[in-house]
Amino acid sequence: MRKFCDKILELAGAESSGNSRGGLWAPVVVTVAAPLGRHGVCVVLSSCVQLRKVVFGCFGANASALEKEIGPEQFPVNEHYFGLVNFGNTCYCNSVLQALYFCRPFREKVLAYKSQPRKKESLLTCLADLFHSIATQKKKVGVIPPKKFITRLRKENELFDNYMQQDAHEFLNYLLNTIADILQEERKQEKQNGRLPNGNIDSENNNSTPDPTWVHEIFQGTLTNETRCLTCETISSKDEDFLDLSVDVEQNTSITHCLRGFSNTETLCSEYKYYCEECRSKQEAHKRMKVKKLPMILALHLKRFKYMDQLHRYTKLSYRVVFPLELRLFNTSGDATNPDRMYDLVAVVVHCGSGPNRGHYIAIVKSHDFWLLFDDDIVEKIDAQAIEEFYGLTSDISKNSESGYILFYQSRD
Template sequence: MCGCFLVYRQTPLTAEECTRERRNFHCVSNILQGANASALEKEIGPEQFPVNEHYFGLVNFGNTCYCNSVLQALYFCRPFREKVLAYKVQPRKKESLLTCLSDLFNSIATQKKKVGVIPPKKFISRLRKENELFDNYMQQDAHEFLNYLLNTIADLLQEEKKQEKQNGKLQNGSIESEEGDKTDLTWVHEIFQGTLTNETRCLNCEAVSSKDEDFLDLSVDVEQNTSITHCLRGFSNTETLCSEYKYYCEQCRSKQEAQKRMRVKKLPMILALHLKRFKYMDQLHRYTKLSYRVVFPLELRLFNTSGDATNPDRMYDLVAVVVHCGSGPNRGHYITIVKSHGFWLLFDDDIVEAVFLNKLKCRKSVQKIWETVVRS
């Protein structure tokens, strides 16, 4: 993706450790599981419970909380959910991550009960078959899984479009080359893709050059006692290129001091923001978790946009937070907090709970997903 996500060597998490992580990080009472699931409906109230909405936990198949947490966040991103539910799985279509995800989402959406638990066994089995990184019972990185899932779905959709074009050309008797065809954008790109522009200004002649780069999520550094706004400001800070790092200016035809900065040129429909909490420490020769307090707003406007950005004043509303609970990158537990129809809910594998806004401050977030708020 932008080379910002990290891959870690993982060690298995025991059942006892997983249970302890859950106990340490639960902020809300009234745990709802199995036959007691109707308690959530009572807590929300029958008159306020959303029509045609379902809140189902996912069974953990051996440290698959990283997967469950991301799937719950994506399920409550309505544009993504609607596209997955509308995906037509043909009877003879080869099984893929997308067909398995469609089956899982449809299974949740068509349940007669409002609250319960579903085993994503088919999806997990497909995931382990397709990528050996996930073919084990070790804890994995949720952000890395999100990147893999979105890119895999996009590749599958692009391949389907390519096959449809080829079939159409064969039927029409056309044998034109497709070498000049541009890569088709999929609904994954329509939902998550934005564009960054890397601007470099020569301090000698003032000439500005820019290079665009697409992204499906933004990864930002975190500091102690900071906020999302501060993290984003650091992401787009102006950097001076000097000494041995001077910039070769095409106008001056020589290396010159320059200033470089990153701006958002095209804002995505859904903004996925990854906080880089795992940092490699040279003195320790390993990665460690930065458990800093990061304040995040329920509404967000990106200020670090380029001058030619489309709809630069777009507002985003927080709809999901994927949380890593634990002291280090090699172990821990993932949960998800989502916003649905004005309610905040906690999904912890097969557990579903109501969450109160004043409890969110005790969560240290790994990833936040903002959904566009349409303002008239």
């Protein structure tokens, strides 16, 4: 108890001086007469994230406790649950890496890449080393420092080369695109090194769009932007590939509603009229975006950060957005091959706090038949019902909240 109270006082002092990481909670400390002497305190927390860290750190809710809670009979064969050390506001990175690790198709491809002949160091080789280190641990649970990966990340992109809080979605987007670029470049080099019998360099697809990689096979879907002229009824369409979908959020709604809003029809009129090639003039038109092809894993980014003109800064939309464990994309997609596709929620990156440049990120993942919460180096088992706590707040006022930010849904087929 003495250690616990000392830690509370330490964090309270840090908060009052403005040095508390993320500024997630503003404790009110009142000294009271108690047998603990100077340790008699009353602390009011506005978020449970720091409390979780304090309690777990001081009362020894360690790896062995998690292993006991899961139980030897329920613990999946060849599965490992390892927290990641935070190297100074790298929770944005840790949470995304945990989510991706439990996207099984992605994990399997990364581990398969690790088994290939050694290549020069890249962000992908560092990720493969990290995933391999987790997957081959002798212990079932524990903590691993992703130092090599973080060092490489900071070396490759100056955006992440600091100790400031970064955006988890920006990191996810950068990571997936970087891995895809690495794979395409390696394939290009292999083709250039592979000579045909006549001595010519294999130039297949040399001047065309690069072949899709396993990143595209897992995460890539296709959007279709349709515009219909209201005068001649001619429809023009343009396809656009995506690795994740960013959707607007509204108060007290669901992710299905957000997806339907994403594909709502917009009327182009007045100064926004559409230039119709058939009419050879600007005409009123209907514009609609729809999902033409659904991916194996659908990554949904909830646009919770909005620029407020009156505040001259971005603020967080802590709106309550329900995201179900099972998602059927009925009437939200134009996928002709499987318009009624069923998805299962496998991971959630959660933003905790009140703004984009401050706060904390954690990850919730599904492993086999149960759910786990990864908070940097802390791992705990949670009930499926507890996921409702991360939908957001019913109040319109922007305040501290723990709310789903990136959702990962995996297709059943």
